[in-house]
Amino acid sequence: MFRLSKCLFGAVFAIAATATPAAAQTANGSIYGTQLENGWQDWSWAKVERGLEIEGSARKPIRIEAGAYQALFLHHDPMPLTGFTKLRFLLQGSQPGGKVKVTLLSGGKPINDGALLTLKNNGWTDVQLPLAGLGATGKPVDGIWISNPGGEPLPPFYVTEIKFIP
Numbered sequence: 001m002f003r004l005s006k007c008l009f010g011a012v013f014a015i016a017a018t019a020t021p022a023a024a025q026t027a028n029g030s031i032y033g034t035q036l037e038n039g040w041q042d043w044s045w046a047k048v049e050r051g052l053e054i055e056g057s058a059r060k061p062i063r064i065e066a067g068a069y070q071a072l073f074l075h076h077d078p079m080p081l082t083g084f085t086k087l088r089f090l091l092q093g094s095q096p097g098g099k100v101k102v103t104l105l106s107g108g109k110p111i112n113d114g115a116l117l118t119l120k121n122n123g124w125t126d127v128q129l130p131l132a133g134l135g136a137t138g139k140p141v142d143g144i145w146i147s148n149p150g151g152e153p154l155p156p157f158y159v160t161e162i163k164f165i166p
């Protein structure tokens with residue numbers, strides 16, 4: 001009996017150890033801190049510079065130069081957002097007044113019209129967008145666009161600390 005229990009424990013532990021990476025990718029919700037995390041990839045069609053060094057700061061934001069209708073596009077294999085309620089990130093413009101649109105994707109397509117945000121250049125704006133408002137309730141997500149929704153280029157803007165939160 002003891003040997004069987006020990007073998008069963010070992011088998012269960014081995015299965016759990018091999019299953020952990022996929023669960024860990026969605027468990028902490030982190031997408032970008034100072035670099036892309038948890039299997040997220042940069043598929044952008046805007047000019048993007050990741051890991052920008054800022055003197056006196058531990059932050060390493062993404063700098064985006066988005067021409068007309070261009071976007072920062074972060075891609076991931078389809079993942080459920082069970083346990084998460086918001087998409088959170090820090091946003092800052094180099095000039096005030098520009099607009100960016102945040103859209104989640106499922107099956108490679110926008111889920112809905114997304115959320116329109118106005119850029120500010122007087123410090124970081126803590127953006128927290130409810131997943132329900134982005135149409136992501138009960139849907140696997142495989143991408144995030146932070147885009148220029150207009151026909152004119154935007155002045156550079158910055159994004160960092162991107163994550164899904166409970």
